[in-house]
Amino acid sequence: MSDQSVTSSGVYVRPEFENEIGAAGTGEVERRLSMFERISNIDPLRKFTILIIMVVIWELYARIGEINELMFPTFSATGTALIDALVNAGLLVNVWNSLKLLLSGYAIGISIAAVLVILAVGSRIGSDLLTTLTAMLNPLPAIALLPMAMLWFGLGPGAIIFTLLHSIIWPVALNTHSGFQSVSETLRMVGGNYGLKGLRYIFKILVPAAFPSILTGLRIGWAYAWRTLIAAELVFGGQVVDTSGQLGAEGSNSGGLGWIIFESQMENQTPYVFAGLFMVILVGITVENGFFRNIEEKTVRKWGMQKA
Amino acid sequence: MSDNAVEIHVRPEFENKNLGKATDVDVERPLSLFERIANINAVRKFSILLGLLFAWEIYTRVSGVEPLLFPSFSESAGALWETILTGEMPTKIWVTIKILLVGYAAGLGCAAILLIWAVMTRVGSDVLGTLTAMFQPLPAISLLPLAMLWFGLGASSLVFVTIHSVLWAVALSTHVGFMGVSETLRMVGRNYGLRGIPYIFKILVPAGFASILIGLKVGWAFAWRTLIGAELVFGALSGSGGLGWMVYEKGENLETTYVFAALFMVIVIGLLVENVFFRNIEMNTINKWGMQR
């Protein structure tokens, strides 16, 4: 470096320059990915492939490993059993029996939760009462109340619905109430500004504003209720074996899905247990991804209110 | 804007030159003792709890309801005390807690392995996504008949269903949490030269902790419900076990006060885990870091 190129402040001064852009060509600007890359970027396709691979592994494992079908049936045996159960044994009736109980429990449970929350919105005492009740009863697994419920309501749908109610009311009430409480002061004032009061205020302002929380509560309530129902039906199965059969006596179609799983296992028809489990998964996925996902898309996502 | 003067009502200005401090009003005054006590949440809730228990006691005494159907609070509390003294209750609790801890820990371990695979490779991520989508909606308890077939009538069947109930909830939530970690934080992590396992544990885990904690809580809630349920079903079949079995057995024998005593314990354990254990973790992590949603 010659001395002339250094300024007094110690910076190396270089000559300026300007380029003619485009004279030298630009190389590749944009190129489509290869067919394989594009296909493998499709999410559902990859997941579906994985599902198929897992099924194949299951089939091979059960066949090559020569596992006793009583312990672990092949996929094909399970599939056959499922079709047989659907066509000949009326598995859908059992599904419907379970869903009927679940839906009535869910509807009643939500109504009770709604009444509790509305009472809680009105006064501090109501709010304290609700939070105390939910704090005490939410951690209590609903299924633990089944023995008492059977004592109070007898061996029948009454006992199951009571247990379901317990599994739904508390998570729904808890989430709705905390959702209401975290509605911003601004939105509350906006509602008051329009002259909205009482129930109109609750349903036109608080409910939509707290909808993300309410939806969470509904989802948890559903998840608990579904689990409680299956467990309750299993316990009833145990009861039936103990007391030689009030539910089973009318034929297998009077029970729900949980009962079918239990019964098939008792009769050592393991493929039918798997078929029952398959239906349980199917119902779960339908409700989760079909029903709740749909509600979520049409409400909190559209409104830009989803958390996270 | 000067032509607006005609539109509006102009009046003379004024100023309070001698504005002093207001002396005949308290700018700020402490509330009365009663108001302050009534503002303490814990006090109000505790009084409500006492009120509820009192109402229960009065109801059973006055209405003369059959104690076999609905025992009074004092009888239930007495039964609880008695079972604690005789050692029956602590034994049952320990049986349940032991299975719960083993199942919970094993479930977390399985979830961690799946998650590490999922973070490292796209195949892993897809496998995890597919598995959780399938098994998360499957109530763990429905696997109990199979578990009994595979593992027999023993604690391992209960551990199996507990693992199943924890695993998918935690894996799903954590995976969602990892995917929600901002690109900026990821780049910061790689900027520090972190990769592989250290990258996961030093960047992704803390950054996605809010989600992970939700997963842990949901996993606990499912595990607790599943285990109590499984013990009930199990009780119906085999006749040995912990708290859930105790609820079932005492119900069968119409020893209702002991059912209520067992239910008390189930609630107490649930409250302890949720309000002491998880609340504490929450306070010391996401609340402290200002990450709660």
Place this chain on the structure above:
Amino acid sequence: MNDAATGTAGVSPAVPTVEPILDVSGVTLQYKTKEHLITATYRVDFQVFPSDRFVLLGPSGCGKSTLLKGVAGYMQPVEGAMKLKGREITEPGPDRVMVFQEFDQLLPWKTVKQNITFALMNGGKCSSRQEADDVAMEYISKVKLERFEDTYPHMLSGGMKQRVAIARGMAMEPDILLMDEPFAALDALTRRQMQEELLQLWDDTKFTVLFVTHSIEEAVIIGSRILILSPHPGQVKAELNAHQLGHSDVGDAEFAQLQEKIHAMIFADRVLEDETLPNV
């Protein structure tokens, strides 16, 4: 203390014929925190006349937002009275629509248009959906948001959200529009643009507005009359005219002079506030 008396004495000669829309006399407002009862304003008097752009100005803690909430009907005074067109204010209502500072004042589950029609229908302004739609569209075009009528609020920028809130407030055609630092959360350029738009809208319809701000410049630009509050608790310090000053006058001698005058008044209280702060 005779400040209340001097306060009224200062206003009363100014009322020859016109009836005030809003008459606040001797209003003391208190609110409770978990531990304390706090007096926010003490015996405040002021009157707002039709087409006033009446600004409540003061440092933080002078109770100006509390005063606005009182006028809106969200809290009741412990003494004194607030009258809107001669009727005592007892509860919130659509005759006093409020525009808040917070961006979340729009209902997130309603589109821009639905936000306005919801207000119109529930506030009792319109009885048919068609009528509400027409009114809503009129005001949406006034704030130049025609392209966004079917957009949900979360897709809008902060400035656009505030415009919707203003359109909503004006569509309700309230007796008085209450604005609680509506531009405080905007960036400087947007804020200036919004101030200009508000003044243009005012030129169109000459609505009455009660505007709360802590920015002296904003007060002088927006306000036709400025009420200055002293802090802890809020008392009327002065009422000044600023109707002759607007955006075009920023930097003028008269503008600077008024700004200086207000600054001096508030600054006197600032010192006092700082001295009392440790006791708070």
